[in-house]
Amino acid sequence: MASIALGGIPINTNGDLPKIGTKAPNFSLIKNDLTVATLEDFAGSRLVLNIFPSIDTSTCATSVRKFNEKASQLENTKVLCISRDLPFAQRRFCGAEGLENVITLSDYKSDDFRKGYGLEIIDGAFAGLHSRVVIIIDENGIIKYTEQVPEIADEPDYESALKEL
Template structure:
């Protein structure tokens, strides 16, 4: 389990992020149109998983905006923004912001993605939401970079993540 904080208050996740060099855990998430997206749908592309508690918070929204901006500069790379928000909330946010370079995916139904990736928050006021994390997967489905952001209100290390691409 990872130890994280929310404004200095400690919490735990259900596990640890996937190990670099290992096969990324499979997933099935819900797109804005309520269809399913699976990891295998992105094979052959580099994939940035931008994972966060809720798109309706300032830090989460900032990370989606930042990766939307950067995604347009990246070749053969898909940016997946993943939370437990309803797909409608994710679509509303991206539509209002004019964000077209990221793909929002929801783990709202069962939270299987969060458990498989070890980032479901186990306790505290954000229990059952996802912690803030970045996972980068190469074209063959191997994990090449991970970051578990230790303080939930902090943004991820964009520079390090983008270097890993």
Template sequence: MANITLGGNPIETTGNLPAIGSTAPDFKLTATDLSDKSLSDYNGIRLILNIFPSVDTGTCAQSVRTFNEKASKLNNTKVLCISKDLPFALARFCGAEGLDNVESLSDFKTGNFGKDYGLTFKTGPLETLLSRCIVVIDTDGKIIHTEQVAEIKDEPNYEAALKALK
């Protein structure tokens, strides 16, 4: 399990992010149109998984905005913004902000994505939500970069994620 903090207070996750070089675990997430999405829907496409607790917090919202801007310059790459927010909230946020270079997906139905990727909060006030992480997956489905953000209030290292794609 990862040991991270929220405002300096320790919080644990259910596990650790998948290892670099390993095959990305499959997932079943819900899109904003309520359709199911799995890893195989993105075969042959590079993926940046921008994972966070809730789009209704400042840092999470900023990560979606920042990746939306950067995604417009990436070839054969999709940014998937993943949380346990309801698909309606994710659609409302991206619609109101005019964000159309990222795809929002929700783990609200089963929570299996968070469990399979080892990033669900196990303790603390955000227990059962997803921790702030980045996972980059290449066109072959291999994990080439991960980041478990140590302090939940901090933004991820955008440049490190993008550098992994070069």
């Protein structure tokens, strides 16, 4: 269990992030067209999992914009922006922002992803949502980097994450 904060108030997650050097757990998430995407669908690509509580908050929106700008320019790299938002909200946001280099995925139908990756907030005002996390997965499906952002309102460490790519 990770101890993080929301507005300086301590809250907790349901577990720990997957360990660096291990095989990334599979997932089933919903794409904007309401079809299912799994980790296996991205086999052979390096992945940035940009995970956050909701795309409709300023810090979450900023992280989507920054990863769209920085990581999407890297060779053989896909940026997956993952939240519990409905796919319609994710598509609306990316369309309004002109973001074409990120893939938004939702786990609104199932709790397997947030529980399996140890990033579900279990108490406080955001209980049931994702904590702010960045995970880098290499082209072989191995976890190379994880960051559990200690204060939800803070942005992730983009440079450290991108160095792993």
